[in-house]
Structure formats: structure tokens, C-alpha cells
Amino acid sequence: MTVTAADKTGARTPEAADVITGARERIDALDDRIIGLIRERMAVSAVIQDARITSGGRRVNLSREMEVLDHYREALGKPGTALAMTMLELCRGQV
Numbered sequence: 001m002t003v004t005a006a007d008k009t010g011a012r013t014p015e016a017a018d019v020i021t022g023a024r025e026r027i028d029a030l031d032d033r034i035i036g037l038i039r040e041r042m043a044v045s046a047v048i049q050d051a052r053i054t055s056g057g058r059r060v061n062l063s064r065e066m067e068v069l070d071h072y073r074e075a076l077g078k079p080g081t082a083l084a085m086t087m088l089e090l091c092r093g094q095v
């Protein structure tokens with residue numbers, strides 16, 4: 001049995017299936033860019049952490065993390081805080 005575009009998208013018409021297929025391609029491209037930006041952020045964060053640790057400091061700086069969390073919450077609301085916490089974990093590991 002062949003799988004149609006409508007099956008894959010959940011759409012009930014070919015027109016809706018076309019819209020969804022096109023929009024999903026854009027989402028996949030956006031996700032690739034977001035992942036690239038996250039990797040870039042991880043590398044920059046590592047530079048900061050290495051400099052601080054080499055100078056005798058600690059990996060984590062909680063006051064800065066509060067600023068980052070506020071930034072995301074102000075931009076995206078409460079789920080932004082959860083997103084920022086995941087981002088910080090990716091960048092500095094679990095605390």
C-alpha cells in the first residue's frame with residue numbers, strides 16, 4: 001500500500017497536504033539553523049568558562065544565568081525559562 005502526502009501530513013485534502021509539506025521543509029531548515037546557533041553558543045560559552053576556570057574561578061556564574069533566564073522569559077514567556085535552562089545545561093553541563 002502506498003503512503004500518500006495526505007497520510008504523512010494528517011491533512012484531509014491534497015491542497016492542505018501541499019501547504020503542510022512546504023511549511024515542514026521551512027521548519028526543517030529553521031531547525032538546522034537553530035541547531036547551528038546552539039552549537040555556536042556552546043562554543044562561545046566554553047571560551048568564557050575556560051577563561052574563568054583557568055583564572056581560578058568556577059565554571060558556573062549564577063548571577064549571569066539569572067540574566068540569561070530573564071532574557072528568555074521576557075522574550076518568550078514562561079516556556080522561555082525552560083528553554084533557557086535546557087540551553088544553559090547544554091552549554092555548561094548539569095549542575
Ligand SMILES: O=C(O)C(=O)C[C@]1(C(=O)O)C=C[C@@H](O)C=C1
Pocket residue numbers: 045048049059060061062064065068088091092
Ligand atoms: O556568561 C558566563 O559567565 C558564562 O559562563 C556563560 C554561561 C552561558 O552559557 O550563558 C554559562 C555558564 C554560566 O553559569 C553562565 C552563563
